[in-house]
Amino acid sequence: MDRPLWERYLIYTSRVLQLDLGISYRFREPVINVILERLPATLLLMLVSIGWSSAIGILIGVKAAKNYGRSFDKFASILASISVSVPTFWLGIIMIIFFGVMLRLTPTQGMLSPSFMGAKQLTFEMMLDILWHLILPTLTLGIVYLGTYIRSVRSLLVDELGKEYILFAHAKGLGSSYILWRYAFRAVSPSINALIGLNLGTMLAGATLTETVFAWPGMGRLIYESAIARDYPVILGIFIFVAISVILANLIIDMINALLDPRVRY
DSSP, rough: OOOOOOHHHHHHHHHHTTTOBHHHHHHHTTTHHHHHHHHHHHHHHHHHHHHHHHHHHHHHHHHHTTTSSSHHHHHHHHHHHHHSSSSSSHHHHHHHHIIIIIIISOOSSSSSSSGGGGGSOOOOOHHHHHHHHHHHHHHHHHHHHHHHHHHHHHHHHHHTTTTHHHHHHHHHOHHHHHIIIIIIIHHHOOOOOOOHHHHHHHHHTTHHHHHHHOOSHHHHHHHHHHHHHHHHHHHHHHHHHHHHHHHHHHHHHHEEEEEEETTTOO
C-alpha cells in the first residue's frame, strides 16, 4: 500500500496472470483455492439447470413456431413471459414452502444430508443424496432461463420458416417436420448455441440468489458471503473468473458453430 496506485495495479495484474488472486481476508488462504473449492458445486447446479431448461425450451419453442398463431403458440408465449418475469429469490422461497415444507418431498437447504457430512469418499448413496438436494435449486434456476430459450427459438424459427427456400422445399413436396428440423432448425442452431454459451458463462455469477436461498455451497453463495464480510480479494477473483468463463464459453461455441455451419470458417 506504500506504492502509487498505478504501480499497485500493475503488480496486481501481473500476479493475476500467474493465477495469484491474493489472499482471502476471511479464509486466510489463496483466493484461487477458495474459488476452486466452490466451483464443482456451481458447475453441477449450472449444467443440470441449463441442460433441462435448454432442452425443454428448445422443444417448446420449435412446437410454438410450428403452430404459429394457434393455441399452443399463445400458451408458449405466456409461459415464456412468466418465466422471464419471475424473481429468482421469490420462486426459490415458493419452492421451499410448497415442496419442502408443505409436501415434505425434497430437502430445502445444503448439498448433503447431515449423515454424510465429513465423509471422505464419494459413495453411490452420497450421489443420490446430492441429486435429491439438487432438485429444487435446479428447478428454480432452470425456470428462469426456460423462457429465454422458448422466446429465442420461437422467434428465430418463425423468421426462418418464412424464407423463400423453405417455401421452395414445401413446393417440392417435403414433409413439414423434415423441413422444420432438417433446414430451418439447422439454420438457426448457431444462434441457439450462442445463447447457450452466453448463459453458461453468466450463470456462474447469476446463481448467487439461488445458491443463497438454498444454502448451496457454490460460487454464487461465496459472492454473497464475501460481500457481507467485505472480502474484496475473493470478490475481485470471482469477477475475473466469471469474465474469463464468458470469453471461453463463447470461444468454444464459436468453434462448435464452425463445425456445424458450412458458412462459418476460421
